[in-house]
Amino acid sequence: MPCVAPQGREACKQAGCCYDDMDRVTPCYYGNTATVQCLLDGHFVVVVPRGHSTQPYNLDSVRLASTQAGCEPIRVTETFVMFHFPVTQCGTTVQVIEDRLVYENQLISTIDVQGSPRGSITRDSVYILQARCIYNASDLLPLRMEVAVPPTATPLAVPGPLGLQLRIATDNSYSSYHPDGDYPLVRVLRDPIYVEVRLLQKTDPNLVLVLHHCWASPSTDAAAEPQWPILVDGCPFVGDNYRTQLVPVGPASPQLPFPSHYQRFVISTFTFVEPPTMAVLEGELHQGSPEK
Structure with a gap:
């Protein structure tokens, strides 16, 4: 992908891009590392390449942390995704440190889930990239750009x-709830029965x-019979003339910090x-809920 930089080897290198003297069409181009550029007109340019084994993020899901309109990628290829936006928009935060303005934003890639008829897995973690532009507050000249990947906690298997x-x-x-x-x-x-199933003692969102x-x-x-289905493959049982109703959970709140649980x-x-007499069976009803 061509780099947004003035012509010339030195200007290309200063922008954090690669330069090839033998390429007469696109001598200045983005390399295989995430690149942040701070433009003179007060814009971010953030370019992310497809991850390698050391960065197994899903390029198709890379987005800015802010989802407001106008903050989508301006260009997407098989190997790169590019964002170009003003430093005052798209959820950018700003700090004034002495005579400098520090603008920061984040790119996030969601977990890549692989499905099969018998379950789903993921081998990836959430990828977060922090982009920072530092400007001189007096004349708004870019002084430095930085890109960093926050450390990811080591997975813990229990x-x-x-x-x-x-x-x-x-x-x-x-x-x-009933005690x-x-x-x-x-x-x-x-009569309606308001049922809830929840995970216990988990804080992973x-x-x-x-x-x-x-x-x-x-x-x-x-394993005892008879049994009457309530949910089948996660959906209300279609053979019930009083079909089970699923109740949405959320949004998150102090009382409900993890709605997905x-x-x-x-x-x-x-x-x-009891067929064939259709006599009513006396006794209690119990519910089973295998989780997935």
Whole structure:
């Protein structure tokens, strides 16, 4: 990709680009490292190449931390993505340090998830690139540009199952829940049941709880029959004439810091019957929710 720089070897090098005397068409071009340029007219130019094994970010998802209109990449190729925007826009922060103005922005790449019919994985982490331009406050001449990748914490693998909790809210606000002493709950047929499943003791915002299959049974044995599907492949069971309703969770708040750790849905009370007489089976209903 041609570099935004004045003509000449020295000007090209000063802009942080590569120069090839043998190339008469594009002698000045961007190299295989992230490049930040601070232009005289008060603009950022940030160019990110496709990552190598040491930087396994997903180039297709690279974006500015601010998602406001007009801050999209101005050019995208198979190997590069380029941003060009004013230093006063697109979420740029500014600090006044003595006689200098320090403008900072961030580029973020989301996790690259690979899917298959039996599950999904990722081998990547979130990639964050910090771009900084430093100007002389008196004449707004660029003094220095910097690019840095914040250190990424070492992944920590801990064996063992995830802690899950299924609980029932007292109403559709999900602001209070039935204590253990309220169970078993007694409800009239078709009454709504406000169900919530959540991850316990997790603070990673990248974790997402997905309920693959949920069902009800008159036994606490997960393999016991009969069973009635509630969620199938994460969706309400289509064979139910009172279909389960999924409840969106969020946005994040002090009371709900990690909305992706929760799944909420509403089911209508029902009872099992025994064919062929269709006699109502007495007893409690229990729910199973394998996680994915």
